[in-house]
Amino acid sequence: xxxIVGYIGKEKNALKVLINGLEHLEYRGYDSSGIAYILNDKLxxxxxxxxxxxxxxxxxxxxxxxxxxxHTRWATHGEPNKINSHxxxxxxxxxxxxxxxxxxxxxxKELTNKGYSFKSDTDTEVAAVLLNDLYKKYNDxxxxxxxxxxxxxxxxxxxxxxxxxxxxxxxxxxxxxxxxGTSEDxxxxxxxxxxxxxxxxxxxxxxxxxxxxxxxxKVEVYNNDNKLIDLDIKTFDSTYENTNKMGFExxxxxxxxxxxxxxxxxxxxxxxxxxxxxxxxxxxxxxxxMHAGLVGKYLIEKYANIPVEVEIAxxxxxxxxxxxxxxxVIAISQSGETADTLEAVKIAKKYGSTTIxxxxxxxxxxxxxxxxxxxxxxxxxxxxxxxxxYLSQVEVLALLAYKASKEKDxxxxxxxxxDLNELPVLIxxxxxxxxxxxxxxxxxxxxxxxxxxGRGIDYALCMEASLKLKEISYIHSEAYAAGELKHGTISLIxxxxxxxxxxxxxxxxxxxxxxxxxxxxxxxxxxxxxxxKLAKKGDFYDKCxxxxxxxxxxxxxxxxxxxxxxxxxxxxxxxxxxxxxxNLAKSVTVE
Ligand code: F6R
Numbered sequence: 006x007x008x009i010v011g012y013i014g015k016e017k018n019a020l021k022v023l024i025n026g027l028e029h030l031e032y033r034g035y036d037s038s039g040i041a042y043i044l045n046d047k048l049x050x051x052x053x054x055x056x057x058x059x060x061x062x063x064x065x066x067x068x069x070x071x072x073x074x075x076h077t078r079w080a081t082h083g084e085p086n087k088i089n090s091h092x093x094x095x096x097x098x099x100x101x102x103x104x105x106x107x108x109x110x111x112x113x114k115e116l117t118n119k120g121y122s123f124k125s126d127t128d129t130e131v132a133a134v135l136l137n138d139l140y141k142k143y144n145d146x147x148x149x150x151x152x153x154x155x156x157x158x159x160x161x162x163x164x165x166x167x168x169x170x171x172x173x174x175x176x177x178x179x180x181x182x183x184x185x186g187t188s189e190d191x192x193x194x195x196x197x198x199x200x201x202x203x204x205x206x207x208x209x210x211x212x213x214x215x216x217x218x219x220x221x222x223k224v225e226v227y228n229n230d231n232k233l234i235d236l237d238i239k240t241f242d243s244t245y246e247n248t249n250k251m252g253f254e255x256x257x258x259x260x261x262x263x264x265x266x267x268x269x270x271x272x273x274x275x276x277x278x279x280x281x282x283x284x285x286x287x288x289x290x291x292x293x294x295m296h297a298g299l300v301g302k303y304l305i306e307k308y309a310n311i312p313v314e315v316e317i318a319x320x321x322x323x324x325x326x327x328x329x330x331x332x333x334v335i336a337i338s339q340s341g342e343t344a345d346t347l348e349a350v351k352i353a354k355k356y357g358s359t360t361i362x363x364x365x366x367x368x369x370x371x372x373x374x375x376x377x378x379x380x381x382x383x384x385x386x387x388x389x390x391x392x393x394x395y396l397s398q399v400e401v402l403a404l405l406a407y408k409a410s411k412e413k414d415x416x417x418x419x420x421x422x423x424d425l426n427e428l429p430v431l432i433x434x435x436x437x438x439x440x441x442x443x444x445x446x447x448x449x450x451x452x453x454x455x456x457x458x459g460r461g462i463d464y465a466l467c468m469e470a471s472l473k474l475k476e477i478s479y480i481h482s483e484a485y486a487a488g489e490l491k492h493g494t495i496s497l498i499x500x501x502x503x504x505x506x507x508x509x510x511x512x513x514x515x516x517x518x519x520x521x522x523x524x525x526x527x528x529x530x531x532x533x534x535x536x537x538k539l540a541k542k543g544d545f546y547d548k549c550x551x552x553x554x555x556x557x558x559x560x561x562x563x564x565x566x567x568x569x570x571x572x573x574x575x576x577x578x579x580x581x582x583x584x585x586x587x588n589l590a591k592s593v594t595v596e
Contacts, residue, residue: 006590007091007103008033008077009183010200011164011174013221014191017069022193024064026200027057027075032256032387033196034590035077036085040064041092041099042073043171048099052090071221072174074164074194076101079590082109083126093130095121095137097168102129103196104160104181105595112156132163140167146175150216151231153177160344160595164194174219178211181594182342182370185209185217185224187238192219197366197592198241199385206241210368239368255583257388257477257573261566262436264393265429268562270382271397272425274404278361278377280305281409283333286313287358289321289349290337291593293395293472297363298337299465300561301402308558309409318345319596322352330357335405338362339386339394340592341369348596350374363401365394388584389591390477392569395469396562403558424556428563431553435566439574442567445532445548446574452503455480456494458487458524459507460517466507466561470568477586478576487520500528505568506546508535509560521545534564 008030012022023040038060039052049070053059057077076091082105083089091101106112109128112135117123121134135156139149146167160180167175176183176194186193188205195201198208211217214229228234253259280286286305288298295317302313316324318336322345328334334353338346341364350371353360362375365383372378381397407421449455455474457467467484475482485494487506498504506521508514514535522545525531533546540551552563576583 006033006079006592006594007196008035008200009101009103009162009164009194009196010075011073011176011194011219012191013072013172013174013219015071015221016190017071019070019073020064020066020068022204023073023075024057024061025203026195027077029199030077030196031057031585032389032591033077033079034389034585035079037078037080037087037090038076039078039090039092039101040073040075041094041101041166042070043166044068044070046171048094048166048168050092050094050099052087052092054085054087054090072166072172074099074101074166074174081105081595082128089125089127091129093125093127093133095130095133097140098133098137099166100129100133100136101164102132103162103594104179106132106157106161107159108157132157132161136165146170147218147227150175150177154179154214154216162196172220175217176211176219177216179213180344180347182592183211185211185219185226187224191221192224194219202241207238208241209236209238210373242367255388255573257390257392257583260386260388260393261569261573263384264396264436264566265432267383267393267397268400268432269429271400272404272428274408274422274425276379277401277404277408278379279408280311280333280361280405281309283311283331283359285328285332286311286335287328287332287353288313288315288335288337289318289346289353291318291343291345293391293469294337294339294346294398296465296469296472297395297398297402298335299468300399300462301335301406303462303465304403304406304558305409308406310411311409316349318343318349321349326352326356328353328356328358332356332358333361334358335361335363336371336375337398338369338371339365339381339383339391339398341366341371342592342594343371344594344596347371347374363398365397389586389589390473390572392473396565399561399565403562407558421556421558424559428555428559431555431563432566435552435563436570438567439570441550442570443574446571446578449503449571450478450575450578453481454497455482455503455505456497457482457484457505457507458490458517458520460487460513461510462561463507463509463517466564466568467505469565470505470507470572473569473572474575476589477572477583478579478581479587480575487517490520490524495524495527498524498527498529502529503532504529505532505534507564508533508539509564511539514539518543518545534567536560
């Protein structure tokens with residue numbers, strides 16, 4: 006989702022810093038980009054649809070500028086063309102924006118009645134025109150910002166340049182991420198740390214409703230009540246940061262190869278709280294994080310004997326909730342910025358529930374909002390499709406289920422810890438087996454529909470495997486509860502339709518195998534994904550992927566690896582833009 010960068014410094018290299026920053030935000034997903042900067046006392050705006058490369062071609066990097074703002078746009082209002090791209094300018098004011106101005110149509114009408122006209126279809130241009138109008142009213146940007154906050158509804162992180170104050174940047178933040186980076190010789194604005202980490206690891210986060218005035222050697226932050234506040238400057242810990250592809254063709258493949266290390270780092274059971282006292286747990290999240298939640302539901306219900314509901318965060322926000330002070334709400338998010346999940350946490354807190362976040366990005370908005378945060382230690386994930394972060398989320402949920410499970414004897418604890426220690430080695434061996442998945446992928450990539458079926462926890466894994474496949478390969482795919490096929494979906498099975506069956510739970514293995522036989526007899530090409538103990542000879546499958554057995558709490562962590570790899574290899578065979586699938590964004594900061 007949109008990315009923001011801002012720079013003001015003593016060195017006149019704003020153009021390089023802005024473009025470099027935008028390139029580091031590419032992972033968020035975008036369809037156009039732009040910058041605005043001051044050159045020889047004049048404001049220059051450059052913007053282009055498509056990749057940042059196109060924008061770069063329009064810029065003369067020999068030009069000196071010491072102040073500017075930049076933006077990658079993920080279109081929400083109006084198509085991704087040059088006019089709709091940011092920055093947007095209205096007379097004295099030029100802005101870039103991430104978020105959605107909910108009352109923009111109403112505001113646009115009011116401003117049109119006042120005599121203003123608009124070039125673009127965006128909500129952002131409305132914000133620029135409004136800020137300019139307020140600036141002209143007060144002749145003071147801070148006052149204009151204060152009134153802007155009272156008028157505008159929605160989510161916004163905005164960086165502002167004013168042609169009357171060419172040595173100052175302004176910023177406002179509400180419900181969309183924005184940080185300020187500080188250093189001796191320059192100050193920065195960014196949606197996320199990677200945009201500025203090359204220049205400084207000192208940064209401060211802005212609370213909702215706050216705004217800032219930034220010069221090259223001073224940062225002033227005002228809170229929602231318009232009070233100047235002390236700066237809480239943090240240091241970004243970049244221990245795990247390696248944002249190179251390290252010789253891998255794609256970030257996604259690199260990130261899958263990091264999974265053994267990630268599970269080792271995340272496996273610290275001492276940091277896991279005991280949730281056994283809760284009578285009811287609700288897990289809320291979006292996309293793959295929600296799928297991790299579904300795996301967690303099965304594990305917590307089975308091992309800790311606590312009922313768990315999983316609610317998609319965008320649904321949680323608008324439904325009748327049955328939670329109170331005695332409930333625990335667990336929010337799962339890689340980015341920690343997903344707007345729906347963040348809002349779900351705020352709602353849960355209003356109900357008096359305790360909130361735990363399973364979050365990857367340190368100090369992100371959700372990490373700061375929840376009562377207790379458990380970090381997943383996956384390190385920065387750049388590929389839009391999550392792999393290692395999903396795995397670490399499942400691991401934390403398995404650890405929560407284990408810790409809350411009934412009295413364990415010493416022997417059992419020892420065994421679990423051994424299994425946990427063995428996990429990275431087993432994941433490594435599965436990854437080493439990639440040739441097998443490559444071969445299957447060569448057969449599957451030309452297919453138009455691929456189905457995944459399973460029961461119980463295997464169904465939760467099917468949902469993630471199917472999402473991974475469709476989002477990066479654009480092949481239509483569905484995950485189905487195996488027993489539900491007969492109630493409609495089986496009519497889609499034709500000669501050669503691939504059906505991937507996941508079978509890891511021995512108590513229901515025979516049931517799923519029966520369902521695989523049903524599709525096989527209707528011509529499906531069946532791939533049986535199972536464990537050593539449940540592997541069996543039979544004519545109900547065409548291919549079999551056999552994975553090592555481990556403690557059932559940890560089994561899902563092994564099963565998903567070949568399916569992530571197959572999604573990757575299928576997308577590669579199809580020549581897809583694997584790390585940046587079309588229309589998707591890494592950090593979904595609008596609802
Ligand atoms: C799919 C994927 C998305 C995210 C979802 C939530 O591969 O990455 O479905 O899981 O957008 O994002 P976070 O975890 O950042 O809240």
